[in-house]
Amino acid sequence: MTDILILTHVDFCPPGHLATVLDREQRDFTVLRTDLGELDGYDLDRPKAVAIMGGPMSVNDPLPWIGAEVDALKHFIARDVPLIGHCLGGQLLARALDAPVHRMPYTEVGWQPLEKRALATDNPWMAHLPREFSIFQWHGDTFDLPEGAQWLMDSPWCPNQGFSWGDRVLALQGHPEMTEELVRVWLTDWAHLLDETQPSQQGIARMLDDLPRKVRALNQVAEGFYRRWLDLAF
Known part of the structure; x- marks a missing residue:
């Protein structure tokens, strides 16, 4: 076991760029698939930093491991462990903090414009960000x-794009961890789930256009979050 724990829920939602950052910082980390029961028996008092990744399921699905993961997150919150949640991970953090998670009337997909809220300008999680920026959404x-x-932060299609709770919890609705490879895989393997007639979804060609530049900009957004998360832990 290591002092950094990453919780995942499906093979196509890995740590992505977060793993790249941790490798670059020469920090060992443990990845557990909670949907496969790998959190069972894990020492919840061990990690100094925890990241929770995404997944296609809903927090409201009747899956037994969801309740177990929420209980683990409550334990980490009580321990004051730095936590960062990505998409489903952010929703799991919201549930652990007793906030509702619910279905939207549409799906938000693509490089969506986000705006930093005026009252969040001085929040240390947001210090590296300009007023407007993009995060990949699905x-x-x-x-x-x-x-x-x-x-x-908010976006035109989903107002609640992120929140902090205390000084050590960050929940994000989007996917700052995306890499070029992950974007291409998702848009290949899951293209049948997309509906370009929905204004809340970008078309595949538009999402792939100038992809290296978009991912580089996203990496800068993500690394600001990850630096603070690590600084809080170590």
Whole structure:
């Protein structure tokens, strides 16, 4: 076991660029598939930093491991462990903080423009970001804001794009961890789930256009989040 724990829920939602950052920083980390029961028996008092990745399931699905993961997140929150949630991971954090997670009437997909909220300008999680930036999105659920949370950013199709709770919890609705390879895989393997007639979804050609530049910009967004997450832990 290591001091950094990454929780995943399906093989096509890996740590992505987060793993690249940790490798570059020469920090060992443990990846567990909670949907496969790999969290069972894990020492919840061990990790100093925890990241929760995405997945196609809903927090509201009747899957036994979801409740177990939420309970683990509550334990980490009580321990004051730095936590960062990506998409489903952000929704799981919202649930662990007793906030509702619900279905949207559409699916938000693509390089969506986000805006940093004026009251979040001084939040240290957001210090590296300009007023407007983009994060890759693919989700049909969204979270409400937990009591005591600070609302950090919004987008035209999903107002609750991120919140911080205390100084050590960051929940994100989008996917800052994406790499070029992951974007291409998702748009190949899951193209049948897309509907370009929905204004909340970008077309595949538009998502792939100038992809290296878009991913480089996304990496900078992600690395600001990851630097703070690591600084809080170590």
